[in-house]
Amino acid sequence: MGPMNLGTASVRRIAAGETELVLDAARGSRPRILHWGTVLSETRDDELLLLSSRPWAHGGPDVAIPASFSNELGAGLAGPTGLLAHRDGRHWATCLTVESVEQDAPHRVRVVCSDPRAAVRVIYNLDIDTDSQVLSATSTLENTGDDDLAVDWCAALCLPLDSRLRTLRSFTGRWAGEFQPQDVPIFRGSFVRENRRGRTSHDSFPALIARADNTAEQSGPAAAFQLAWSGNHRLRVDGHNDGRTFVQMGELLLPGEMLLAPGERYTTPALIAAHSDAGLSHVSQRFHAHALRHAGGGRLHRKPRPVHYNTWEAVYFDHGEARLLELVDQAAAIGAERFVLDDGWFGSRRDETRGLGDWWVASERYPNGLDPIAQRLREHGMEFGLWFEPEMVNPDSDLFRAHPDWVLGVDALVQVPSRHQYVLDLTRPEVVDHLYERIAAIVEQYDVDYIKWDMNRDLHHPASDGHAAVHGQTRAVYGLMARLRERFPELEMESCASGGGRADFGVLRHADRVWLSDNNDAGDRQQIQRGASYVLPLAITGTHVGPRECHITRRVYSMAYRSATAIFGHMGLELDLSEETDADLDTLRRAIALHKRHRELIHGGRHVRLDTPDYLVAFGVVAQGAQSALFSCAKVAGHATTLPTELRLAGLEPQRHYRLRLIWPDDYAPITAPSLVETADLLGNGSVFSGEALMRHGIPLPLMHPDSCLVFHLAGTDTTSA
Numbered sequence: 079m080g081p082m083n084l085g086t087a088s089v090r091r092i093a094a095g096e097t098e099l100v101l102d103a104a105r106g107s108r109p110r111i112l113h114w115g116t117v118l119s120e121t122r123d124d125e126l127l128l129l130s131s132r133p134w135a136h137g138g139p140d141v142a143i144p145a146s147f148s149n150e151l152g153a154g155l156a157g158p159t160g161l162l163a164h165r166d167g168r169h170w171a172t173c174l175t176v177e178s179v180e181q182d183a184p185h186r187v188r189v190v191c192s193d194p195r196a197a198v199r200v201i202y203n204l205d206i207d208t209d210s211q212v213l214s215a216t217s218t219l220e221n222t223g224d225d226d227l228a229v230d231w232c233a234a235l236c237l238p239l240d241s242r243l244r245t246l247r248s249f250t251g252r253w254a255g256e257f258q259p260q261d262v263p264i265f266r267g268s269f270v271r272e273n274r275r276g277r278t279s280h281d282s283f284p285a286l287i288a289r290a291d292n293t294a295e296q297s298g299p300a301a302a303f304q305l306a307w308s309g310n311h312r313l314r315v316d317g318h319n320d321g322r323t324f325v326q327m328g329e330l331l332l333p334g335e336m337l338l339a340p341g342e343r344y345t346t347p348a349l350i351a352a353h354s355d356a357g358l359s360h361v362s363q364r365f366h367a368h369a370l371r372h373a374g375g376g377r378l379h380r381k382p383r384p385v386h387y388n389t390w391e392a393v394y395f396d397h398g399e400a401r402l403l404e405l406v407d408q409a410a411a412i413g414a415e416r417f418v419l420d421d422g423w424f425g426s427r428r429d430e431t432r433g434l435g436d437w438w439v440a441s442e443r444y445p446n447g448l449d450p451i452a453q454r455l456r457e458h459g460m461e462f463g464l465w466f467e468p469e470m471v472n473p474d475s476d477l478f479r480a481h482p483d484w485v486l487g488v489d490a491l492v493q494v495p496s497r498h499q500y501v502l503d504l505t506r507p508e509v510v511d512h513l514y515e516r517i518a519a520i521v522e523q524y525d526v527d528y529i530k531w532d533m534n535r536d537l538h539h540p541a542s543d544g545h546a547a548v549h550g551q552t553r554a555v556y557g558l559m560a561r562l563r564e565r566f567p568e569l570e571m572e573s574c575a576s577g578g579g580r581a582d583f584g585v586l587r588h589a590d591r592v593w594l595s596d597n598n599d600a601g602d603r604q605q606i607q608r609g610a611s612y613v614l615p616l617a618i619t620g621t622h623v624g625p626r627e628c629h630i631t632r633r634v635y636s637m638a639y640r641s642a643t644a645i646f647g648h649m650g651l652e653l654d655l656s657e658e659t660d661a662d663l664d665t666l667r668r669a670i671a672l673h674k675r676h677r678e679l680i681h682g683g684r685h686v687r688l689d690t691p692d693y694l695v696a697f698g699v700v701a702q703g704a705q706s707a708l709f710s711c712a713k714v715a716g717h718a719t720t721l722p723t724e725l726r727l728a729g730l731e732p733q734r735h736y737r738l739r740l741i742w743p744d745d746y747a748p749i750t751a752p753s754l755v756e757t758a759d760l761l762g763n764g765s766v767f768s769g770e771a772l773m774r775h776g777i778p779l780p781l782m783h784p785d786s787c788l789v790f791h792l793a794g795t796d797t798t799s800a
C-alpha cells in the first residue's frame with residue numbers, strides 16, 4: 079500500500095525571515111498546528127501532514143485525537159483545556175471547527191472557528207512579526223448565543239512544545255530582587271504559575287523559556303513565551319501522558335469576571351513566542367527586537383535614551399525648592415540629561431501615609447510651584463520628569479475624603495492595608511476622567527517630558543460594584559496611558575511598580591522604560607539585570623548608579639563598579655551627589671561620558687549573554703553587522719582556583735579581526751602584572767585578535783577583586799597583525 083493521499087488545500091503557512099508557522103485548517107475540521115519553528119523550505123505540505131499523523135495507542139480512545147488551537151473539552155482530549163466557558167453550567171463541552179481562514183499577508187492569518195451547539199465563535203489571530211520573527215497569538219471569543227456566556231479560562235493559544243525542550247525556566251522574585259530565574263525539568267503533569275496580585279507582580283513574571291539538555295547561550299534549541307498583560311495571569315505547561323506537551327498562557331479570570339452578553343466578545347492578551355536553534359541569547363534577541371519595535375507605541379528610536387537623574391534615594395520625601403535646584407545643577411554638571419522629580423512633590427505627601435491622589439503641587443514645599451525647577455532644567459537643556467502613582471489613593475487625602483466610594487473593594491470586607499493606600503476603581507469613567515484631567519493639567523503647565531508611572535500595591539479585593547474587576551482595571555490603565563499619549567505625543571512614560579512589578583510586554587505598548595528594581599546594589603543588580611535580559615532589551619531597562627552604601631543592602635561598592643553596572647541599560651543616577659567624594663564624582667562623570675559615547679551600540683546592538691561559572695556575570699552587545707562590540711564581565715563572588723577562567727566572547731564574526739581594548743575601569747590598577755592587560759596593551763592601543771580566537775579560545779582574565787567589573791571594547795579592523 080502506498081502512502082495515504084492527503085488533501086493539502088487546508089495547509090496554511092505563515093512566515094517571516096527564518097520563522098514559520100504551519101497550520102492545518104480545513105473547513106469543518108478542528109484546526110491544528112503542524113509546525114512552529116525554523117522555516118521548512120524543502121518540505122511539502124503533504125509530507126508535513128503525513129509526518130504529523132499519530133498512531134492509535136492502547137488504553138486510550140479508539141481514534142487518536144489531534145490537538146487543536148484551544149484543546150477544547152468537547153474534542154475528548156484528556157489534558158487541560160485552553161477554553162472553559164459555559165451557560166449557567168451547560169454547553170461547556172465546546173468543540174471548535176474551522177469556518178474560514180483569511181490570510182491578507184504572508185506573515186499573518188486569521189482563523190475563524192465556531193461551535194454552533196455551544197453558540198460560540200473563536201477568532202484566532204496569528205502573526206509573525208516581520209522584524210523580530212516572534213509569533214503573536216490572540217483569540218477572540220464571541221458569544222453567538224441568546225443568553226450570557228460565562229468565561230472561566232481562555233488561553234491565547236495552546237502551543238505544542240518541541241519534545242526536545244525538556245527544561246523550563248520561569249522567573250520569580252520579590253521587591254528589590256526581581257527576575258530570578260528558576261529551572262525545572264518538564265515532566266508529565268502540569269507546571270502552573272498563577273498570579274492573582276492584580277498587577278504583573280514581582281513573583282511571577284509572565285514568561286517561560288524552554289530548552290534542551292544541550293542548549294547553551296549560543297547553541298541549541300530553545301523557545302520562549304510570554305503573555306503581554308499587566309493583570310492576573312496563568313501560565314501553564316502540560317505534559318500529557320501521550321507524550322505531547324503544550325504551553326498555554328492567558329488572563330486568570332476571577333469568578334464571574336468575564337460574562338459575555340449575546341454578541342459580546344472577549345479578546346485574550348497576546349501570547350508572544352520566539353524560537354531558535356541557536357541558543358538562549360538568540361531567543362532573547364528576538365524578544366528584544368519585538369520590544370524595541372513596539373515599546374512606547376514604537377517611538378523608542380526617535381532619540382537617544384537620555385541619562386536620568388532621579389531624586390528618590392537622594393531626598394525621599396524631603397522636598398524643597400532650594401534643595402532640588404541644587405540637585406538639578408549637580409545632575410546637569412555631571413552629565414544627566416533628564417531630571418525626574420520622584421514621590422513627594424504634591425498635596426500633603428510628606429511620607430507614605432498621606433496625600434496620594436492629590437495631584438497638585440505642594441505649595442509649602444514649592445511656594446513658586448515647579449516653575450523654578452522647570453526653568454532651571456530648561457536652562458541646562460534637560461528634560462523634566464515627574465512621578466505619579468495614578469491608580470492609588472491614601473485614605474488620608476483630599477481625594478479620598480471627597481470620594482470614599484472611588485476605591486476597589488468587595489462586599490463588606492475590610493481592605494487589606496498595603497503601603498497605607500487603596501486602589502482607585504478605574505473601571506468607573508469618572509475616576510479615569512478625573513485622573514486624566516489632573517495629570518494632563520500638570521503635564522501641560524510644566525511642559526513635562528516624562529512620567530514615572532508607579533504602582534505600589536497588589537489588588538487584594540479587586541471588585542467594582544461587587545464584581546471582579548482586574549480585567550477592567552488593567553484595560554483602563556492602558557486606556558489612560560493611551561489617552562495621555564494621544565494628547566501629548568512626545569510624552570514618555572516609565573512603568574514602575576515598586577521596581578519591576580509591572581515590566582511586561584502589555585504595559586510596554588504604552589511605556590518607554592521600566593524601572594527594573596528599587597535595589598541599586600550593583601552586585602544584586604548584575605544578577606537582576608541578567609535575569610531581565612532574557613526578556614527585556616537594555617534600551618528600556620532602567621539602571622541607576624546608587625549611593626556608595628546601598629540603602630537596601632547596606633553593601634558598599636566602588637564608584638567604578640556601580641557605574642559599570644549602570645552603563646548597560648537606560649542609564650541613570652539615583653544618589654545624593656553631595657555625599658560622594660570628588661574622585662568618585664569624577665569617575666561617575668567619565669562613566670556617563672563613556673555611556674553616551676557607546677549608547678547607540680548599547681541600545682541598538684545584539685545582546686549576548688556568555689556562559690560562565692557562577693562567580694562571573696558576563697555579556698556583550700554586538701553591533702548589527704558585528705563590526706564593533708562591548709563586553710562586560712563582573713566578578714560577583716570569589717573562586718576556588720588561583721586564577722579566573724578565560725572569557726569566551728560570542729556574537730562576533732570568526733573571520734573578522736578586532737582591536738581589543740579594556741575601557742573600564744579607565745584607571746584600572748592590576749592586582750598582579752603582567753596579565754593580558756599589559757602584554758596586549760589593552761589600556762593603550764590594544765591588540766588585534768580574530769573573532770575566532772576571542773570566541774573559541776577566549777580571553778585569559780586578569781585577577782579581579784570581587785565586586786569589580788571589566789568592560790572591553792572591540793573594534794573591527796582590516797589589520798590582521800597584533
Ligand code: DGJ
Pocket residue numbers: 390420421465532534574575576577593595596
Ligand atoms: C517605589 C518606586 O519603585 C521607587 O523608585 C520610588 O518611586 C517610590 N515608589 C516612591 O514612593
